[in-house]
Amino acid sequence: MTTWTPVGKVSDFQVGSAKAIDLNGETICLVRNNKGFHAVTDACSHGAVSLSEGTVTEDGIECFLHGSEFNLETGVPKTPPAISSIDVFEVQVTGDGDNAVVSVGI
Numbered sequence: 001m002t003t004w005t006p007v008g009k010v011s012d013f014q015v016g017s018a019k020a021i022d023l024n025g026e027t028i029c030l031v032r033n034n035k036g037f038h039a040v041t042d043a044c045s046h047g048a049v050s051l052s053e054g055t056v057t058e059d060g061i062e063c064f065l066h067g068s069e070f071n072l073e074t075g076v077p078k079t080p081p082a083i084s085s086i087d088v089f090e091v092q093v094t095g096d097g098d099n100a101v102v103s104v105g106i
Protein backbone atom coordinates (compact mmCIF):
# COMPACT_ATOMS: atom_id res chain seq x y z
CA MET A 1 0.00 0.00 0.00
CA THR A 2 1.31 3.43 -0.94
CA THR A 3 1.91 5.89 1.87
CA TRP A 4 1.70 9.50 0.72
CA THR A 5 3.90 12.05 2.44
CA PRO A 6 3.46 15.79 1.77
CA VAL A 7 6.78 17.42 0.84
CA GLY A 8 5.72 21.00 0.17
CA LYS A 9 3.62 23.31 -1.94
CA VAL A 10 3.92 23.62 -5.71
CA SER A 11 5.38 27.11 -5.25
CA ASP A 12 8.24 25.64 -3.18
CA PHE A 13 9.71 24.03 -6.32
CA GLN A 14 10.86 25.96 -9.38
CA VAL A 15 10.47 24.44 -12.85
CA GLY A 16 13.83 23.00 -13.89
CA SER A 17 15.01 22.38 -10.35
CA ALA A 18 15.83 19.35 -8.22
CA LYS A 19 15.75 19.16 -4.45
CA ALA A 20 16.85 16.54 -1.93
CA ILE A 21 14.11 15.61 0.52
CA ASP A 22 14.33 13.34 3.53
CA LEU A 23 11.37 11.00 3.44
CA ASN A 24 11.15 8.81 6.51
CA GLY A 25 14.91 8.20 6.46
CA GLU A 26 15.22 7.80 2.70
CA THR A 27 16.58 10.68 0.64
CA ILE A 28 14.51 11.42 -2.42
CA CYS A 29 15.39 13.65 -5.36
CA LEU A 30 12.27 15.65 -6.20
CA VAL A 31 12.35 17.19 -9.68
CA ARG A 32 9.99 19.69 -11.23
CA ASN A 33 10.25 20.02 -15.00
CA ASN A 34 7.93 21.20 -17.76
CA LYS A 35 5.99 17.92 -17.53
CA GLY A 36 5.35 18.13 -13.79
CA PHE A 37 6.85 16.52 -10.70
CA HIS A 38 9.01 13.42 -10.47
CA ALA A 39 10.66 11.63 -7.57
CA VAL A 40 13.62 9.28 -7.75
CA THR A 41 16.12 8.01 -5.23
CA ASP A 42 18.75 10.67 -4.59
CA ALA A 43 21.72 8.47 -5.42
CA CYS A 44 23.32 7.88 -8.79
CA SER A 45 23.57 4.16 -9.53
CA HIS A 46 27.14 4.63 -10.78
CA GLY A 47 28.84 6.44 -7.91
CA ALA A 48 26.12 7.00 -5.28
CA VAL A 49 26.51 10.78 -5.41
CA SER A 50 23.47 13.00 -4.98
CA LEU A 51 21.41 13.33 -8.17
CA SER A 52 19.67 16.40 -6.78
CA GLU A 53 22.96 18.24 -7.34
CA GLY A 54 22.79 17.37 -11.03
CA THR A 55 21.16 19.09 -13.99
CA VAL A 56 17.48 18.78 -14.87
CA THR A 57 17.07 18.01 -18.58
CA GLU A 58 13.94 17.83 -20.73
CA ASP A 59 12.81 14.47 -19.34
CA GLY A 60 15.66 13.40 -17.10
CA ILE A 61 18.30 14.33 -14.61
CA GLU A 62 22.00 14.32 -15.37
CA CYS A 63 24.51 13.28 -12.73
CA PHE A 64 27.01 16.05 -12.05
CA LEU A 65 29.97 13.70 -11.60
CA HIS A 66 30.26 11.66 -14.81
CA GLY A 67 27.24 12.82 -16.78
CA SER A 68 24.88 9.83 -16.83
CA GLU A 69 21.36 10.98 -17.56
CA PHE A 70 18.45 9.08 -15.98
CA ASN A 71 14.90 8.94 -17.31
CA LEU A 72 12.69 10.40 -14.58
CA GLU A 73 9.70 8.20 -15.44
CA THR A 74 11.48 4.86 -15.61
CA GLY A 75 14.73 5.40 -13.69
CA VAL A 76 16.66 3.86 -16.58
CA PRO A 77 20.03 5.46 -17.42
CA LYS A 78 19.92 6.98 -20.90
CA THR A 79 23.66 7.54 -21.12
CA PRO A 80 26.75 5.81 -19.67
CA PRO A 81 28.65 5.21 -17.50
CA ALA A 82 25.71 4.21 -15.24
CA ILE A 83 24.13 0.90 -16.28
CA SER A 84 21.69 0.25 -13.41
CA SER A 85 18.31 1.91 -12.94
CA ILE A 86 17.40 4.07 -9.98
CA ASP A 87 14.17 3.78 -8.00
CA VAL A 88 11.21 5.88 -9.12
CA PHE A 89 8.42 6.99 -6.79
CA GLU A 90 4.92 8.25 -7.46
CA VAL A 91 4.11 11.93 -7.00
CA GLN A 92 0.68 13.47 -6.63
CA VAL A 93 -0.43 17.07 -6.52
CA THR A 94 -3.64 17.88 -4.67
CA GLY A 95 -5.35 21.25 -4.78
CA ASP A 96 -5.07 24.12 -7.18
CA GLY A 97 -2.45 26.63 -8.20
CA ASP A 98 0.75 27.43 -6.33
CA ASN A 99 -0.75 26.37 -2.98
CA ALA A 100 -1.46 22.82 -4.17
CA VAL A 101 0.31 20.19 -2.07
CA VAL A 102 2.98 17.91 -3.54
CA SER A 103 3.14 14.42 -2.02
CA VAL A 104 5.46 11.50 -2.67
CA GLY A 105 4.25 7.92 -2.39
CA ILE A 106 6.42 5.14 -1.03
Ligand code: FES
Pocket residue numbers: 044045046047048049063064065066067068080081082
Ligand atom coordinates in the same frame (compact mmCIF):
# COMPACT_ATOMS: atom_id res chain seq x y z
S1 FES B 1 28.64 9.02 -10.19
FE1 FES B 1 26.94 9.48 -11.44
S2 FES B 1 27.60 9.00 -13.44
FE2 FES B 1 29.31 8.49 -12.19
